[in-house]
Amino acid sequence: MEKIPLIGKTTEELKTLVTEFGMPAFTGKQIADWLYKKRIFSIEEMTNISAKNKVVLAEKYTVGRELPDQVAASVDGTKKYLFRTPDNNFIETVYIPEDDRHTLCVSSQVGCKMNCLFCMTGKQGFTINLSTAEILNQILSVPEAEKLTNLVFMGMGEPMDNLPNLLRSLEILTADYGYAWSPKRITVSTVGIIPKMKIFLENTNCHLALSMHTPFADERLRLMPSQKAYPLEEILKELKKHDFSHQRRVSFEYIMFDGLNDTMRHAVEMVKLLKGIDCRVNLIRFHAIPGIDLKTSNEEKMFFFRDYLTSNGIMSTIRKSRGEDIFAACGMLSTMEKQKQKS
Numbered sequence: 001m002e003k004i005p006l007i008g009k010t011t012e013e014l015k016t017l018v019t020e021f022g023m024p025a026f027t028g029k030q031i032a033d034w035l036y037k038k039r040i041f042s043i044e045e046m047t048n049i050s051a052k053n054k055v056v057l058a059e060k061y062t063v064g065r066e067l068p069d070q071v072a073a074s075v076d077g078t079k080k081y082l083f084r085t086p087d088n089n090f091i092e093t094v095y096i097p098e099d100d101r102h103t104l105c106v107s108s109q110v111g112c113k114m115n116c117l118f119c120m121t122g123k124q125g126f127t128i129n130l131s132t133a134e135i136l137n138q139i140l141s142v143p144e145a146e147k148l149t150n151l152v153f154m155g156m157g158e159p160m161d162n163l164p165n166l167l168r169s170l171e172i173l174t175a176d177y178g179y180a181w182s183p184k185r186i187t188v189s190t191v192g193i194i195p196k197m198k199i200f201l202e203n204t205n206c207h208l209a210l211s212m213h214t215p216f217a218d219e220r221l222r223l224m225p226s227q228k229a230y231p232l233e234e235i236l237k238e239l240k241k242h243d244f245s246h247q248r249r250v251s252f253e254y255i256m257f258d259g260l261n262d263t264m265r266h267a268v269e270m271v272k273l274l275k276g277i278d279c280r281v282n283l284i285r286f287h288a289i290p291g292i293d294l295k296t297s298n299e300e301k302m303f304f305f306r307d308y309l310t311s312n313g314i315m316s317t318i319r320k321s322r323g324e325d326i327f328a329a330c331g332m333l334s335t336m337e338k339q340k341q342k343s
Contacts, residue, residue: 005064008132011177036178064133078323093138103150109157121156129162135169154189160196191226192235212252214261215269245278256297267308280315
């Protein structure tokens with residue numbers, strides 16, 4: 001019988017679990033401390049739990065820690081880790097150091113249903129949602145785990161399409177019994193699945209990043225099939241119901257494609273659409289992927305776009321391109337590994 005990971009369980013769930021075995025409820029709190037504070041690998045390491053109780057636990061449960069299978073290191077310090085899932089699939093987790101900021105980009109699914117034109121993960125199709133344990137294991141098990149200052153759910157998959165496990169992960173990450181992270185250090189990206197985005201906004205205080213990429217509906221539909229079910233106009237209408245003027249931030253991700261979405265017409269429409277939303281726009285260089293005839297905008301266009309938005313009251317930054325020498329585009333390393341296995 002496959003053992004159940006303890007990582008991914010809340011303190012209340014752990015208390016219920018141990019009482020079913022006849023152990024005192026406080027043992028659940030002790031286990032949470034071992035899992036999330038002391039970051040153990042095995043039940044045997046829980047020194048304040050009796051040998052008898054550890055044997056009982058180990059019959060059905062395991063901690064659930066797995067180290068990365070591979071790593072690709074960039075000259076700029078970025079590292080892309082490949083984790084193997086129990087069903088022999090692969091997910092990518094990217095560590096991005098910059099001055100005193102250490103960011104981990106986390107995956108939420110194997111593959112993705114959204115099939116955005118510019119995304120390699122979407123070309124894989126959808127395989128499975130990651131469990132809460134598999135999401136948290138990425139954060140626990142990279143070698144730089146103790147250095148991390150920020151988390152972004154911008155890796156493989158659409159986080160809102162795995163909402164229950166996303167919310168459970170965020171609860172454990174921000175809870176006192178868990179990692180005790182500030183929600184201000186966590187950003188979750190989405191294409192804009194409105195009903196699930198609404199639940200996320202109402203139930204967490206983490207930052208939101210919306211994949212926008214063009215202000216025009218027809219162009220966005222060509223880039224992002226999700227536009228059909230969740231039009232940008234409706235997404236923005238929902239966002240305007242929420243207050244982003246204090247601790248919580250909403251940002252708009254905007255990959256710049258040469259000749260497609262980098263004109264004055266696009267900049268003017270962006271200002272018009274985002275009026276009334278306290279936000280920032282992240283302009284991103286496109287990392288080429290095989291078989292897709294798109295090119296990134298040049299620096300001159302990116303600087304113009306940034307300066308136009310900023311001068312019209314919309315804070316805009318150009319995200320530094322990282323890890324280009326290690327298959328920077330999300331999904332490329334895992335795709336190559338899957339192809340290797342088939343050959």
